[in-house]
Amino acid sequence: MVEAVEAGWQRLSPWSVVFLFVRGVLQFVRENVPVLLGAGAGVAVIERIGATEVLLGLAALLLVAALLSLVYYRRFRFRLDDDVLLVQKGLFERTELKLSAGRIQHISLEQPAYMRPFDIVRFSAATPGGVTTELELPGIRRGLAESLRQALSSGRSLAEQGSAAAGTPSAEVVFRLGARGLTLHGLASNSVYLLAAFLAPVLQPLERLARQHLDTLGDSVWVRMVVEAPWLAGSAILAGLIALLMLVSVVVAWLRFHGFTLVTDGDRYVQRSGLLNRQEQVLSARKLQSVEWVQTALGRLLGRGYLVCRQYGGLPRAADHAGHSFLIPGLAVTEGPALARAFWPPLALEGAYARVHPRYRRAMAVRFGLALLVIVGVVAASAAQPWWLLAAVAVPPLAWGLGHLRWLAVGWRVQHDYAFIRTGLLGRRTSAFPLANAQAVRVQQSWFQRRWGVATLQITLASGPERLPWIDHAEASALANRTLLHVEAPPGDHAVQSGRE
Amino acid sequence: MTWRNDPVDVNSLPAFERVALTPVSARFVPYRIIAALGFWGPFTLIVALTPLWATVPLPAHAALLAGVLLVGTAAAVLSALEARRRAFALRDEDLIHQAGLVVQRTTVLPVCRIQHVETASGPLERAFGLMRLTCFTAGGTSGDLVLAGLRPETAEALRQHLLERIRARDDAPAASPPEDDPLG
Known part of the structure; x- marks a missing residue:
């Protein structure tokens, strides 16, 4: 499986031209089609200049894309010098990228379905930084990708690993996701809402189309039914829409996570998944910053959740579904915390969490x-109907209810030198991390918080800040000091410094 | 993997909140006032000079002007008060920074987490003889610490000290615990 990386400059696999072409076209479509659809401009363009011309134009565009892919392939080369990966690329401007093994946070291999016959993968390595930067080799042989990954993630030069590369690594399967778990993950996933948001711009042209066709429908049974029972029809349409969104969400989950397996390999965790697009991600145990156990509102009903492992230069929270973070989907309520212990044995996500100060409820309600x-x-302003302002009457009880839900969700605990911070509203997101992983600590008090003797503690990790709001000020300071002790004192000194000889 | 579970006596830990902090330079107060006025002054001028009277009655225009003046003055006063509260301290193992008036923040940045240190000063800061020290960490922007309003010699001394610590740490990676090496 693993093959040696040759010295000197190397090219991508010739098949990568196909990959580059398909990806370029898909990207073009993704960027431009919503605009055409949203504005309803697509139909207008076709009507105006005729279908043949549009098809010819598209063919010309495809030809240009193919040529550009070819040029990109011709100008792309890379080499591995000890543990530094050098990449030269660029269509019009020549760019050279250097990446040393020590800086790499994350390596992933991806194999779209159409690349499977050629055994070509997309190799990408992310480095920490303000914005996560990524270096990719779009289309190299799998064997080469595996040996590159080994060379870069172990930090050893190729000559050193020699024989180690020949034998297959001793991998142990930690978790395998079944069909049921996969389906439930799809149902519970928040991506339903994201899909809904994505569909929103398409709704208007659809409505316009529907109106055009409404006249031709004329006097059918359906139209009569809608006219006779508008509420019933409305609810039926809504239910149908929700069912459709859920179906799409399940399909997306199947596409993304089908055949999900998590294996340990020394101090690395490797996950493989994907129905059409096979993805492989590696997480180094040394670079793990925090583990999050997430249950969406629906996930709590269905008894499902997922784990997110965060590393350096954490991606924003919303990127959970982008496929970049190390996500372990479809876990049952008992499985999640148990699996979290595979990363850090003393991690106990279950158990009682301390509530924050009751005044937090009021602050959130406000x-x-x-x-x-x-x-x-x-x-009210956009509808230009003042009676909408009457809705303001419902705001205080609703806000109070939301504040209360928020207060119920927020909880924390420090156990075995690990901090656990839970947050959410209807869902729950519990973040757990060793105190020793803190990058900085901040104690913050607003004017209101000073009145009640409480403070907000923020512990910044390399993967992003974790906030613990409205806890007792003395408690916040003590926890801050304890965190600093774990970061600053050499290991073994904790007991001495905390007054125990 | 071994892990310990020693009870920790929280009362005997070194406490950051009991450290005596050094206030930033006294010139930081006038600097903040000028900076706030520099921000709000143009607004006031625009409101005062725009021929609004064509559409807006004079009393309303006067009220608007008074409002902008009031906000500008309040911003200047609050900036001055906030500047007086800014303070910092350097301990053996960390840097403490206190800021904020309504929302008071105390940030503690362990020296072993600092990746890089930078001093900078804008033209207005230079006019007041002030300098800003920024400490970068692996935590991204939320982990960075900015000490503004330092005297140049203080900022330089701090920078030198921190750089030496970083160099000493990088030269002896074996001395630091493995999880402390941010890019290990």
Whole structure:
């Protein structure tokens, strides 16, 4: 499987031209089609200049894309010098990238379905930075990719690893996702809402189309039914829409996570998944910053959740579904915390969590209330109907309810030198990390918090900040000091410094 | 993997909140006032000079002007008060920074987490003889610490000290615990 990396400059596999072409076209379509659809401009363009011309134009575009892919392939070369990967690329401008093994946070191999016959993969390595930068080799042989990954993730030069590369590594399967877990993950996934948001711009042209066709429908049974029972029809349409979104969400989950396996290999964790597009991600245990156990609102109903392992230069929270973070999907309520212990044995996500100060509820209610009032104001203004302002009456109880839900969700615990911070509203997101992973600590008090003797503690990890709001000020300071002790004192000194000889 | 579970006596830990902090330079107060006025001054001028009276009645225009003036003055006063609260301290193992007036923040940045140190000063800061020290960490922007309003010699001394510590740490990687090496 693993093959040696040759010295000197190397090219991508010739098949990568296909890969580059397909990806370029897909990207072009993704960037431009929503615009055409959203504005309803697509139909207008075809009507105006005729279908043949449009097809000819498309063919010309495809030809240009093919040529560009070929040039890109011709100009792309890379080499491995000890543990430094050098890449030269660029269509019009020549760019040289250097990446040393020590800087790599994350390596992933990806294999779209159409690349499988040629055994070509896309190799990408991410480095930490303000914005995560990525270096990719779009289309090299799998064997070469595997040996590159080994050379770069072990930090050893190729000559050193020699025989080690020949034998297959001793991998142990930690978790394998079944069909049921996969389906439930799809159902529970928040990506339903993301899909809905994505579909929103398409709705308007659809409505326009529907109106055009409404006249031709004329006097059918359906139209009569809608006219006779508008509420029933409305709910039926809504239910159908939700069912459709859920179906799409399940399909997306199947595409993304089908055949998910997580294996340990020394101090590395490797996950493989994907129905059409096979993905392989590696997480180094040394670079792990925090583990998150996430249950969406639906996930709590279905008894499912997922784990997210965060490393350096953490990606924003919303990127959970982007396929970049190390996500372990479809876990049952007992499986998740048990699997978290595979990363850090003392990690106990289950158990009681301390609540924050009850005043936090009011602080959150005020915030929710203000946000809701703004929404009511905007809606009233845009609808130009003052009676919408009556909705403001419903804001205080709603805001109080949301504040209470938020307060119920937030909890924390420090156990075995690990901090656990839980947050959420209807869902739950529990972040756990060793105190020793802190990069900086901040204790913050607003004017209100000073009145109640509470503070917000923020522990910044290399993967991003974790906030613990509205806890007792003395407690916040003590936890901050304890965190600093773990970071600053050499290991073995903790007991001495904490007054125990 | 071995792990310990020693009880920790929280009362005997070194406490960051009991460290005596050094205030930033006294010139930081006038600097902040000028900076706030520099931000709000143009707004006031625009409101005062725009021929609004064509559409807006004079009393309303006067009220608007008074409002902008009031906000500008309040911003200047609050900036001055906030500047007086800014303070910092350097301990053996960390850097402490206190800032904020309504929301008071105390940030502690362990020296072993600093990746890189930088001093900088804008033209207005230079006019007041001030310098800013930024400590970068692996935590991205939320982990970075900015000490503004330092005297140049203080900023330089701090920078030198921190750079020496970083160099000493990088030269002896074996001395630091494995999980402490941010890019290990």
